[in-house]
Amino acid sequence: DVKVTQSSRYLVKRTGEKVFLECVQDMDHENMFWYRQDPGLGLRLIYFSYDVKMKEKGDIPEGYSVSREKKERFSLILESASTNQTSMYLCASSSPLDTYEQYFGPGTRLTVT
Amino acid sequence: AQRVTQPEKLLSVFKGAPVELKCNYSYSGSPELFWYVQYSRQRLQLLLRHISRESIKGFTADLNKGETSFHLKKPFAQEEDSAMYYCALSPRATGKLIFGQGTTLQVKP
Numbered sequence: 001d002v003k004v005t006q007s008s009r010y011l012v013k014r015t016g017e018k019v020f021l022e023c024v025q026d027m028d029h030e031n032m033f034w035y036r037q038d039p040g041l042g043l044r045l046i047y048f049s050y051d052v053k054m055k056e057k058g059d060i061p062e063g064y065s066v067s068r069e070k071k072e073r074f075s076l077i078l079e080s081a082s083t084n085q086t087s088m089y090l091c092a093s094s095s096p097l098d099t100y101e102q103y104f105g106p107g108t109r110l111t112v113t
Numbered sequence: 114a115q116r117v118t119q120p121e122k123l124l125s126v127f128k129g130a131p132v133e134l135k136c137n138y139s140y141s142g143s144p145e146l147f148w149y150v151q152y153s154r155q156r157l158q159l160l161l162r163h164i165s166r167e168s169i170k171g172f173t174a175d176l177n178k179g180e181t182s183f184h185l186k187k188p189f190a191q192e193e194d195s196a197m198y199y200c201a202l203s204p205r206a207t208g209k210l211i212f213g214q215g216t217t218l219q220v221k222p
Binding site: 004031033035040041042043044045048050058090092094096099100101102103104105106107 | 117119122145147156157158159162199203207208209210211212213214215
């Protein structure tokens with residue numbers, strides 16, 4: 001069974017703080033993704049990675065960066081958190097053998113005050 | 114532009130009634146289309162994909178290229194179908210998914 005874990009379920013940070021969201025998958029998947037989920041807007045892709053040390057911008061990368069030093073781990077970084085980054089963040093992974101089925105983590109609800 | 118539109122934020126039906134969750138897409142080419150579902154306090158997961166043409170949990174979805182639609186249907190809704198449903202499109206050979214806004218299905222007893 002594919003397992004995607006995220007470091008925190010809930011996180012509260014102050015404006016201007018640097019925030020790290022961690023995601024780990026245990027199925028040796030090459031592809032990993034970060035989304036934010038907002039009511040009425042659905043899921044929007046922030047960044048994705050097809051391999052270690054590779055990263056590609058998604059649809060809304062502004063204010064975010066990512067790091068993929070190991071295959072199983074994909075980190076999302078908010079360099080200077082702002083209130084408009086309050087959201088649910090979902091990590092996902094997929095195999096190149098079936099790129100269409102993405103396996104999602106439980107999500108991190110981030111509140112920036 | 115590549116886009117997925119789900120026009121209904123909330124769909125509320127009674128148990129046993131038919132359900133149709135609407136999805137329209139914009140894509141120049143042959144799309145790969147999917148429905149993902151998120152039950153309460155569970156992870157988002159794949160429900161079905163158009164290429165498999167199968168019925169999952171009684172749900173089916175037919176790709177209509179003329180109307181650029183991929184509506185999700187079930188003849189008789191069950192209370193356990195209550196969830197958030199997302200329609201998604203994958204541009205060919207990218208491995209990415211473009212999601213719609215989501216529709217909450219509420220099945221009342």
